[in-house]
Amino acid sequence: MSAHAILTAEAHRDLRVRTEHGEALGDAVMCCIVVPDEFRKVQEEYPILFRLNAERDSFTALAMFGFQDGENLFLAGDRWDARMRPLAMEIQPFLIGATPNGATKQIHVDLASPRLGDGVRLFDEDGQPTPYLEHVAEQLGALDAGYQGAHDFFAALRRHELLEPLMVDVTTEDGSSNRLVGFHAIDEDRLAGLDAGALAELNDEGHLLPIFMAVASLGKIGALVERKNRRLRNG
Template structure:
């Protein structure tokens, strides 16, 4: 269970964070939430799919790491083979907290129960001996800021996708080594045919709002599905 607290130099002067990557440290996940501002970086590695929230009131974008819960095909022991890790995964165990006062700056919170919080003397320091933020914490703060700005801007992006009907249901079928077929359902992708039918006015609006590039990045990212299948095949889980 999560144990979120406000990060302070007084309370967490000796805090260390484990930087290795492993299943035990929370990296064994099949997908991660992403924001449109990072689609260009994500599409170099992962398929980008969309899925309704559990409340089914809006869509979220996901970088896909595998085909079943707990499967991260980029994870190799205590390292990640991916060249880019989405912000929402990279900033763990930190998260964005609400401002202490109305109109104030947002705060950095910490999940004390996250497995990446080091219990011994190893790991990366968050504060130095004088209570100043280390370069590691400064990097985390910048990533949190980028992620928060991305969340704030994503509402307009998803509204544009809905307005132009640019999302369509997408089913991925994966053939297993025993010949059976698994189906990954419940996801959406960019509707390529609908995108091609948009007139110059609609395309101009999407471009002016900064939404056209992430749309194309999400569409291009589907080429990475074949790479995911190949990764799974190399692990002996799929037929070649």
Template sequence: MTRHAVLDKNVHRELRVRTDAGAELGDDIMATLTVPSEFRRVQAHFPILFRRETGRADFAAMALFGFESGENLFLDGDRWDARYRPLSLAIQPFLIGRPASDDGPGQVHIDLDHPRIADAVDGVRLFDADGMATPYLDEIAGRLGDLDEGYRESRAFYDALSAYDLLEPFSLEVTLDDGSLHSLVGFHIIDEARLRALDAEALGALHAAGHLMPIFMAMASLSQLSVLVERKNRRLAGG
């Protein structure tokens, strides 16, 4: 369940949010949305795969944390075992809200039913005693702005991938140390052969639009798949 509300310094003066990690806080997920503008940071830690949004033809990029639903191999009890958290995860329980027309500036909304909502003792305050935003809330607002801008800019990126037919279906079968088999299906990756075959004009257009760098970052991120397998094997071995 969700219960979204516009964040208000009067109504939510005493509200606190938990910033630690934990399955009970919503971190037990296999993947999370990422946007091209953060691919450079994401690719250093997580594989970036593409998949179609449910019921739509549009693609979205996902930072992969595990091989099965509910599995996050970067979650170690109450510790996040990576130096980066993708923006879509780092901003919870906040989100950007807009009018139905999608015009005008966004507003900071909060999900009051999210497990990160804390009691009067635990968690970080959003507003100080004078009703001013705390440094934590200022940081969240910045991340929300980055994510919102990245999401809006991503449409042109995916249009370019479609125009040059640069996404190919991807599946992966991994045999782990204990003999079990895990499969990844339903994802896409950048088609490296088709990218290499593009002429100078097409590559120049992709570069001029700012799309070439996130393409390269998504390709580079696939080296993290072997790291993810190592994490899975350690988890199975109790490490």
């Protein structure tokens, strides 16, 4: 269970964060949320799929790390085997919150996170943010801006009916089957059929690039299958 608190030098002067990777630190996850602003970098390593939250009638984008709950095929002991990690993984155990009127953004920390312990300091002896905390604040700002822009992105996808249900069946070398269900992907036929006006509109709104990046990322599903096979071969 999480325990969020506003991060302050007075209350958290001696707090330290473990920045290494590992299952015990919360890295054993099948996927994480990504925002359109980071699709260009994310697609170089991970498939990007979309999932509908039926209760909110809204979509989120996800970087896929595995084929079943708790499976992260990029996690090898204490090493994350990729050139980048999505922002939602990088900023843990922090998150951004707002004052009741929404005017001011604040850094919150999950005091129940296993990442708190011996590690990098957040504040120096004078109570000033360390370079590490300053970098986290920049990442949180980028993620928050991405969340704000994502609303218009998903509205555009729905307006042009560019998302279709996707089911991926994967058979690994040992004969076992894995199935990804409950996800969506960009409808490439629908995208190809858009007229010049619709494409220009998407481009002018800044949505066309992340759409193409999401399409390109589907080529990484094969690489994810190979990671699964390699893990099976190596026991």
